[in-house]
Amino acid sequence: xxxxxxxxxxxxxxxxxxxxxxxxxxxxxxxxxxxxxxxxxxxxxxxxxxxxxxxxxxxxxxxxxxxxxxxxxxxxxxxxxxxxxxxxxxxxxxxxxxxxxxxxxxxxxxxxxxxxxxxxxxxxxxxxxxxxxxxxxxxxxxxxxxxxxxxxxxxxxxxxxxxxxxxxxxxxxxxxxxxxxxxxxxxxxxxxxxxxxxxxxxxxxxxxxxxxxxxxxxxxxxxxxxxxxxxxxxxxxxxxxxxxxxxxxxxxxxxxxxxxxxxxxxxxxxxxxxxxxxxxxxxxxxxxxxxxxxxxxxxxxxxxxxxxxxxxxxxxxxxxxxxxxxxxxxxxxxxxxxxxxxxxxxxxxxxxxxxxxxxxxxxxxxxxxxxxxxxxxxxxxxxxxxxxxxxxx
Amino acid sequence: xxxxxxxxxxxxxxxxxxxxxxxxxxxxxxxxxxxxxxxxxxxxxxxxxxxxxxxxxxxxxxxxxxxxxxxxxxxxxxxxxxxxxxxxxxxxxxxxxxxxxxxxxxxxxxxxxxxxxxxxxxxxxxxxxxxxxxxxxxxxxxxxxxxxxxxxxxxxxxxxxxxxxxxxxxxxxxxxxxxxxxxxxxxxxxxxxxxxxxxxxxxxxxxxxxxxxxxxxxxxxxxxxxxxxxxxxxxxxxxxxxxxxxxxxxxxxxxxxxxxxxxxxxxxxxxxxxxxxxxxxxxxxxxxxxxxxxxxxxxxxxxxxxxxxxxxxxxxxxxxxxxxxxxxxxxxxxxxxxxxxxxxxxxxxxxxxxxxxxxxxxxxxxxxxxxxx
Numbered sequence: 001x002x003x004x005x006x007x008x009x010x011x012x013x014x015x016x017x018x019x020x021x022x023x024x025x026x027x028x029x030x031x032x033x034x035x036x037x038x039x040x041x042x043x044x045x046x047x048x049x050x051x052x053x054x055x056x057x058x059x060x061x062x063x064x065x066x067x068x069x070x071x072x073x074x075x076x077x078x079x080x081x082x083x084x085x086x087x088x089x090x091x092x093x094x095x096x097x098x099x100x101x102x103x104x105x106x107x108x109x110x111x112x113x114x115x116x117x118x119x120x121x122x123x124x125x126x127x128x129x130x131x132x133x134x135x136x137x138x139x140x141x142x143x144x145x146x147x148x149x150x151x152x153x154x155x156x157x158x159x160x161x162x163x164x165x166x167x168x169x170x171x172x173x174x175x176x177x178x179x180x181x182x183x184x185x186x187x188x189x190x191x192x193x194x195x196x197x198x199x200x201x202x203x204x205x206x207x208x209x210x211x212x213x214x215x216x217x218x219x220x221x222x223x224x225x226x227x228x229x230x231x232x233x234x235x236x237x238x239x240x241x242x243x244x245x246x247x248x249x250x251x252x253x254x255x256x257x258x259x260x261x262x263x264x265x266x267x268x269x270x271x272x273x274x275x276x277x278x279x280x281x282x283x284x285x286x287x288x289x290x291x292x293x294x295x296x297x298x299x300x301x302x303x304x305x306x307x308x309x310x311x312x313x314x315x316x317x318x319x320x321x322x323x324x325x326x327x328x329x330x331x332x333x334x335x336x337x338x339x340x341x342x343x344x345x346x347x348x349x350x351x352x353x354x355x356x357x358x359x360x361x362x363x364x365x366x367x368x369x370x371x372x373x374x375x376x377x378x379x380x381x382x383x384x385x386x387x388x389x390x391x392x393x
Numbered sequence: 394x395x396x397x398x399x400x401x402x403x404x405x406x407x408x409x410x411x412x413x414x415x416x417x418x419x420x421x422x423x424x425x426x427x428x429x430x431x432x433x434x435x436x437x438x439x440x441x442x443x444x445x446x447x448x449x450x451x452x453x454x455x456x457x458x459x460x461x462x463x464x465x466x467x468x469x470x471x472x473x474x475x476x477x478x479x480x481x482x483x484x485x486x487x488x489x490x491x492x493x494x495x496x497x498x499x500x501x502x503x504x505x506x507x508x509x510x511x512x513x514x515x516x517x518x519x520x521x522x523x524x525x526x527x528x529x530x531x532x533x534x535x536x537x538x539x540x541x542x543x544x545x546x547x548x549x550x551x552x553x554x555x556x557x558x559x560x561x562x563x564x565x566x567x568x569x570x571x572x573x574x575x576x577x578x579x580x581x582x583x584x585x586x587x588x589x590x591x592x593x594x595x596x597x598x599x600x601x602x603x604x605x606x607x608x609x610x611x612x613x614x615x616x617x618x619x620x621x622x623x624x625x626x627x628x629x630x631x632x633x634x635x636x637x638x639x640x641x642x643x644x645x646x647x648x649x650x651x652x653x654x655x656x657x658x659x660x661x662x663x664x665x666x667x668x669x670x671x672x673x674x675x676x677x678x679x680x681x682x683x684x685x686x687x688x689x690x691x692x693x694x695x696x697x698x699x700x701x702x703x704x705x706x707x708x709x710x711x712x713x714x715x716x717x718x719x720x721x722x723x724x725x726x727x728x729x730x731x732x733x734x735x736x737x738x739x740x741x742x743x744x745x746x747x748x749x750x751x752x753x754x755x756x757x758x759x760x761x762x763x764x765x766x
């Protein structure tokens with residue numbers, strides 16, 4: 001009797017013709033994430049089976065992998081003989097503490113000689129005979145006994161570990177995440193990953209107005225996101241000159257609007273270069289002056305690329321809760337200035353006019369500045385595994 | 394050299410010393426400075442702390458860096474006493490604690506706290522019934538070490554915590570885990586406060602940890618520029634060293650334990666054959682320590698005779714050398730037995746060959762000294 005890990009796919013099962021592509025990508029993602037752990041993967045359209053001895057480490061990885069609905073630690077039997085199954089089950093139950101139980105049998109071999117309901121009944125009565133003072137409770141059992149009967153094999157398991165769902169990262173192509181040091185953008189990145197989008201990130205820095213701390217903070221956020229996708233490439237744009245030029249030449253209440261329009265333009269051009277199909281950002285309607293509906297329209301109209309805003313209609317508290325779950329919150333609240341918090345006007349316009357934004361923007365040679373910024377991009381690939389302090393720590 | 398005093402302290406692993414040196418040299422910026430040298434240090438500091446939190450499965454607010462286990466014990470006991478003083482004034486400790494705990498207890502007694510000493514059974518395990526009896530509504534703290542430093546007796550902390558919770562859930566439960574970490578699995582969920590030290594796990598001296606569970610309130614015993622429980626410039630090279638030491642010490646635990654158990658068995662089998670020598674161990678002793686009583690030979694003499702052959706073992710614990718072994722007296726109620734103990738403590742780094750050398754030299758010295766009697 002081998003102890004193995006079973007993975008159930010969840011939403012992938014709704015795919016028809018391209019299900020193999022989704023499952024293969026999931027398998028590749030798992031293989032890459034488990035590169036340092038001995039394991040072997042076997043899969044079909046319904047389940048994936050992982051053979052390993054490092055259960056805890058493997059499960060830790062799997063609970064951070066998108067495309068997985070449920071994980072079980074199961075005992076695999078090399079045949080589907082019901083007598084043998086019940087003998088093994090009785091052996092396993094000796095070490096279990098429980099008062100109430102429920103048997104859930106499934107058979108993917110529909111030609112199996114008895115049906116699931118009858119297996120439940122038969123095994124249930126065997127348990128009641130063998131163990132004293134146990135009761136069946138089909139609604140709220142202390143112990144769930146799960147049996148899956150397949151061709152030539154069968155599986156026994158008790159515990160169900162919830163996966164994080166979604167689609168395997170990479171199945172839906174690539175997007176460019178506008179990553180600031182704030183609370184929202186990493187959460188937006190997480191949701192994009194959850195829908196199977198491979199992300200790269202763009203970050204605007206303004207040294208010396210923003211510090212190395214601020215940049216490192218963004219790289220730390222990228223590292224947390226890499227837990228879910230193996231790696232995140234971060235493109236760092238030097239925004240100092242653009243920001244200073246806007247500050248000197250444009251009316252201050254339009255500073256943020258113009259700054260955001262230029263950031264969108266730079267992000268769009270980088271997207272085409274790296275083959276990203278969408279922009280992703282953490283904007284949430286109404287949160288700040290640049291996120292009123294009018295602002296969003298005036299800012300968005302300078303680009304053609306679709307912009308995904310996974311958090312558009314989230315409350316701040318909802319976003320914070322997710323940020324805490326994915327461990328980005330504590331990093332995001334570190335108090336370092338980012339380029340959206342330096343040069344903040346006292347009263348930014350909340351209902352900007354497109355015509356005015358365009359007029360003010362034309363006061364500066366923004367095309368030239370954008371081209372210059374795009375020429376000097378620093379790219380850092382943040383790997384889940386590789387920590388730059390590895391040798392020291 | 395045959396070093397068999399790993400429970401007193403351990404040699405620093407070369408890779409840990411390398412990190413210590415590298416950080417001292419290349420990361421000298423103050424982690425609290427704003428400039429990039431400071432930032433570089435801060436980044437490394439955060440990563441080192443994060444690694445420790447990951448190993449213990451705790452969050453960063455639960456981790457306090459100290460100068461060693463004695464300081465951690467001080468913070469735990471005095472910090473709790475200062476914080477809970479109004480709720481009660483009784484503290485329970487076991488009779489198998491490290492000397493540093495008793496030193497703190499004496500200080501607290503002078504300051505009107507009452508210390509209750511819980512009995513243990515003949516295996517050295519805390520007597521649950523006695524513990525129940527001692528717990529009152531005035532009890533604020535229970536401190537019981539995870540593994541005793543003389544006989545290696547391991548305490549069932551989870552059960553003890555359950556008893557405490559049942560009798561008086563307000564009590565804070567502290568455990569000195571200095572001798573446990575790197576030898577047996579430690580589960581911080583079982584306690585509210587726990588002390589650790591780097592120098593018992595192949596790290597440098599002068600650095601330790603206090604774990605403080607979220608929601609547990611203790612008062613600081615040191616004050617400085619920040620409101621942290623332990624103010625002061627973070628000693629980055631030492632913090633990196635303890636982080637690395639913990640990572641190495643807690644990996645492959647069961648493999649290391651199996652190896653040490655085999656060495657212990659070998660020693661035990663040979664030393665058992667000496668008619669006068671008594672082996673001090675109970676069924677809850679971990680294999681890393683083998684404590685014996687020479688009975689009619691003074692342990693000091695024996696230790697000095699061994700050191701001439703570059704073999705190093707301990708008497709009882711390094712921190713109370715030369716005194717009577719409280720743990721052996723407690724379990725065996727035999728004064729001679731308690732006055733003549735040798736503590737041989739092993740590591741996964743100990744080789745079979747070293748045990749052979751030790752046993753041969755031991756036999757020679759024993760013959761000579763025994764004939765003198």
